Amino acid sequence: MGTLVDARNIRGVYYTGGKDVVAVDDVSVKIEEGEVLGLAGESGSGKTTLGSIISLIARPPLHVEQGSLEIDGKVQELGGDAKVPRTWRGAVVSMLPQGAMNSISPTKRIRHLVYDVMRSHDRKVSKDEALDRARERITTLGLPARVLDAYPHQLSGGMKQRTVTIISTLLNPRLLVADEPTSALDVSSQKILIEMLLEMLEKKIMSGVIFITHDLPVLRTVATNIAVMYEGRVVERGPTERMVDDPQHPYTQALMSSVLAPEPKYRKIRIEGMSSFDRSLFDAPAVIHR
């Protein structure tokens, strides 16, 4: 399988009026066809910023100072004043922002949002066409068709999140960037959403996913590869199992060791968390597994 997305040397800086904050510092990521790339890291590590730059929605105060994005062989410059074609946004790369499920208009039915999304990319699409497409998508992915006629408050959190995920991919983007899609869900709804995402990949609704989360056990379940970010840089990257079972970079090791799982060994030991690690170790050079 070929490379789907090749993002190179991305540098994203927040111009805050006083001092500039470098949120993403010369990061390159590659995503293969059919891959889920997990982007992990603590709050403030730059994972959401990187996600929004790749999904072409960077807005002031965030400025992309350099970087390029190659999808299906087409290269798009991102830095400086480069103009991103409107057709890329949503149709080539689509972003599912954090908390999207709570941003649906509470006074409108879901089908209203579906029509809105479709129409903003295709002026000529009729209401019936838009809804037929959504209905077919929704039922093949195991949701009842009645969600289209529901108001957001009539759906559970898990259903709402699955619905916005489906809507964000109605235009069959090549890449979906999902920011913390499972974080507000309970474990059973998390599992169903993950199953649905993998099913969507299999059905080629989209061809790759960047899955941003701080929840490492979730990434273990969904990701093909994991990239760990720390202070704006990717410090380690590699196949999921390698990353969780045998991490090499000191920061990845610290991150993995602070995960609590319902396993007998956690009853007996005391974990010291990040505070027991020497922060200066985290500046070690990045480790990229092939």
Place this chain on the structure above:
Amino acid sequence: MSAIFAAEHITKTFGRGRRQVQAVKDVSFTLAEGQVTTIVGESGSGKSTIARLVLGLMPVTSGKMIFQGKDVTHLKGRARAEYWRDVQAVFQDPFSSFNQFFTVGTLLSRSMRLVGGHVGRQRLAESLGYVGMDLSVLGRYPHQLSGGQRQRVMIARALMMRPKLLIADEATSMLDASLRVNILNVLTDLRDELGMTILFITHDIGQACYLADRVLVMEHGVMVEQGRTDQVIFNPQHEYTKRLLADVPKLHEALELEELHEIVEPS
């Protein structure tokens, strides 16, 4: 170990008529002195409602609550303020529970005044010491602190009352995993060093497993299982607990995923 708190058949109903919702249905449990008891359950299971009932922030619809041998089901006025000296809480969101115009010092001394006490500097230093902070934090504003630091200040605030019972309602859910462990360690230290009783409410079974002496499992307002942590987590009896545990993603083993089933709509 004796029980410091007992809830007997408590029920909480919201709304009326057809829109009535029973958030907590006939729940009984005890909190053993000097232990960490954890309530786990999914969103909407009624676990936070229990925290509010135990705190007396809203009245129970029926049932009885006993704290140190006294009936505390319907406390009012001064009696309730006294109850709040013994029972303190830390909530989920360390970002919204601060008045952003006050320094940490102002905030801490104000909250003490609410229950008619006066804070000596020594008490302040002690409380901050328990959570691994010192007096230098007093001059800071909330926006100058990280999420983990804010949550530790919130715990220090609760500790100033020297409570006998500390309720932590999803107190670590909004923190990064790395900071979360530190807060959990603060709680275990409070139990081990001060013999504090802690009611810890979470949806995360991993945290319950790390911290709790006893686990209570809630589903749709009903307490379906309770017992020693090892029993409940490693040998669950109730179907719901089993499913909940099976769905928890683990770091070192793959979660079993199923194929999606197509839902046939009844016509």
